[in-house]
Amino acid sequence: MPDIRFVLFLSLILVICLGCDDEEKKLREWQQQQVDQLQRQSQENSAAARALVEADAQSRRQFVALEQSVQAERQQLAGQYTALDADRKAVTAARERVPLLATAFQGLAALTLGIAALWVCGRLLGRMSSDDDVGQLEETLILSLAGETDLFADEKVLLPRSQEVPTLEQASPEEPALSHD
Numbered sequence: 001m002p003d004i005r006f007v008l009f010l011s012l013i014l015v016i017c018l019g020c021d022d023e024e025k026k027l028r029e030w031q032q033q034q035v036d037q038l039q040r041q042s043q044e045n046s047a048a049a050r051a052l053v054e055a056d057a058q059s060r061r062q063f064v065a066l067e068q069s070v071q072a073e074r075q076q077l078a079g080q081y082t083a084l085d086a087d088r089k090a091v092t093a094a095r096e097r098v099p100l101l102a103t104a105f106q107g108l109a110a111l112t113l114g115i116a117a118l119w120v121c122g123r124l125l126g127r128m129s130s131d132d133d134v135g136q137l138e139e140t141l142i143l144s145l146a147g148e149t150d151l152f153a154d155e156k157v158l159l160p161r162s163q164e165v166p167t168l169e170q171a172s173p174e175e176p177a178l179s180h181d
Helices: 006-131 133-146
Strands: none
Touching: none
């Protein structure tokens, strides 16, 4: 008969082996589950990291495009500001120039009017001094008004010059002052 101790010992080892086997199996399954879970988490983390990197790259591209757009708008605004400043300077220059031109034109107009008036006066004075007929016309009109001559007569009455005409004291009552030849 086998020894009870030995049987007990074998049964104990068998129980331990069978019990250990079951616990080891459970432990291995749990470890495998943990490894699988860690792999899944690692894959999820790497996918999330890739998505995060891609989103970061996309946001950087958008930021660069936005910055380029802002830079282009700044350049456009700077060009418009330069054009506006040039227009402002032109308007300022025109504001300064217009009163000067108006004053110059007024002075030129006054000078032209004065010269024209002087020219007309000069022409009139020159005509009066150069016309010999003016004296004769005056004498004829005076004689016509005095009734000494007829403007519409066929014969012309020639009057002597003022040096030849005797004054009333010199003229005698017998001699006529004028003769009708």
